Amino acid sequence: MAVLPRSPSSLELTISIPGFGSSPTFLHSSSVKELDINQVPSEEEEWVVSNMEDEEELSNGDTPRKKLRLTKEQSRLLEESFTQNHTLNPKQKECLATQLKLRPRQIEVWFQNRRARSKLKQTEMECEYLKRWFGTLTEQNRRLHKEVEELRAMKVGPPTVISPHSCEPLPASTLTMCPRCERVTTNVATNLSSKVVTPTLQSHQPSAAC
């Protein structure tokens, strides 16, 4: 799983703009028209205006909402910056905002949305990978079931396994699998009547310890 880097960027602040603050009331305004940077869209900033006239106000006194579309150049620079750092420190944010003629809050929002898109893409890729893996396991499971059926059909007597402890053959019927930890264990009742079992093999009782 990829972890987004939080290291500082190499970008440095070189220009400061007086009065270019980001007070909460300023940022949380539902209308972007009152923001001075948005009143006169520069040639580098492209606005898509709704059907409402600029001067028209809504019944509740709010100004109509406009939709900002970043220009290709702005998007390119933001993407370029994103490849270097997935997060920005305040200086980098201010610097980018000045460079792109956007508000720092817009830079911040763009990076948040960009990180979200990255994560979504990553999740979709992981989903695809898991789907393929599931398909592979399903196919493998099918083949193993088929193999088991073929072995059962051979009817060559009771199957035996070699004990890893004694290196002697064990009747497979004496083996069971613990449903909790899925470890192969010996059947106690059967083992007691069998002389094949060696003392090294411990009986296993499923418990909460598994």
Added chain:
DNA sequence: GCCGTCAACGGGGCTG
């Protein structure tokens, strides 16, 4: 008209 995309918002959690 529906749907996908994207900028923006609001709330909650975390941290120094």
Added chain:
DNA sequence: CAGCCCCGTTGACGGC
């Protein structure tokens, strides 16, 4: 407590 981030959502817009 300010500042930041994440997350879910909203609203505007474009494409079909």
